[in-house]
Amino acid sequence: MELIERFKTGDKNSLNQLFHQYFHRLCAFCHQYINDVAIAEDIVQDTFISLWDKRTDFTHPQALKSFLYTTVRNKCLNHIKHQLVVQKHESSVIHELHDDEDFSRRVIEEEVFGQLYEEIKALPEGAHKIMALVLKGLKNREIAEILGISENTVKTQKKIAYARLKAKLDPVLYDFLLTF
């Protein structure tokens, strides 16, 4: 059964799956407006609770995704409006939040970055750790030192990681990982 079908039937595992797929990108999206990690997490949690309550309404994955981003956007707006009342000062974020074009670009940004992150997370644990360090621009020798493994192991793990990523990832991201 498709994920969305299982989700509609009230399957908690599918909620778990959807949550882990979208949690980070939605938090990052929210964080762009509200520069606070804890509040971003709260807003995304609330959003998933609303999603669960409305689970029977979704027939298409894109509709579900739209709901997630739109709900986060509205909750950010409400949060900032509330803050304004409290702090009594003008915020440029309000204008950004009302700007549909801007909203659309931010969604695109999160979706492209989010996809890449998913792929890296899906790597086997050893390769995953190594890739995190590769992404930080560390050399094989430095990675070997940090993880307490041989430089050869780093090389082998990188090869495995690249092979897996190549199969899944779009080539530009793959190419860029190779440049490290």
Add this chain to the structure above:
Amino acid sequence: MESSFNISDLIVKSHKGELTATEQQTLTTWLEKNSLNRDLFEKLTNNRALVDRIDLYQKFNAEKSFSKIDKHLAEKKVVPFKPVRLLKYAATLLLPLLASAAIVYYFMLSNEDAISSIDEQVHPGVQKATLTLADGGTVELQESEAFQEVKQGTSTIKNEYSGLIYASSDDISEAQAMIFNILTTPYGGRYSVRLSDGTRVTLNAGSSLKYPVSFSDSTRTVYLQGEAYFEVTHNGKPFIVSNEQQNIRVLGTSFNVSAYANEPAVLTTLVEGKVQIEAPGGKAVLAPGEQSKLLGNQLTVEKVNTSQYTSWINGKFEFNRDNMDIVIKRLSRWYDFNYEFENKDAVNYHFTGRLDSDQPISSILQMLEATSNIRFETNGKTIVVK
């Protein structure tokens, strides 16, 4: 908003060089629209921006957030009603609804105190299991409780929210395939495991699964006692679920096996795909929606409502004209209680209905009392059927 998702897909495709002429045109139009779009496109191909974003991701704690949601959802049980539907059916539904509510309420009042005292000793099951490693050492597992990664040969085992995970390994040597682990759930426990080939197995209470930490080249064989739901990854190699009575041979598919030692029959229920049952008394091939029943040496196949046999993985008990001894037996595995039938006739009473498996046992007993002629008495962790 759909257009945003389309543009993100197009950006990904453009890097792959997979854009059709029309798609290229759509993307170009989007890029030419304004400089902000072009800036974004540039950012999305920038290493530094990606690294920064992943750093930001690391600040958010997914597990903690999910457990908050989970807790919240467990606390509120009210399912939102659709008013339109309610109005439409109100006339036909309301009267019987009120009548049955009155009956349930009446019995709840009458026997409430006597039964609810059992809730202090008998609880709904939770995610827990014991992992037995190749050297005989054991690890107690609880949902989402982190443990140090365990190494078995060259394989790595992790415990995550979704269950136990065996890293897919490139080492498919005979040596790895000879290292067996056993996952055992007690009464009152369930657990999921993702095997090294990606196959997911959810083990029901009072069950055990033995499997190699990595599968060798030819076949994938696991050994089951009790009940489990399998979602087998298709990879061209046959997957075999073996127990003392039968083998189930599959390629990639989802199915439920109930092979408890204290049940007379072994039931295999196919949800999707295709499986072959191989028993000493014969062979059978199942189509989706079919169930095989192995009773002694006799293998029979019939069409069933599969959800009745698989709903447990979604936290529901589903009964359809099941005898009370079957109902009580299934409940006892999940809630971990002892029981006896003082009223021998009650064994053959039927029960039909769906019950949430996270509610207190007393609510379930009251429901059973309200819908049949039986009474329960509780004595410590023992339930007596009167």
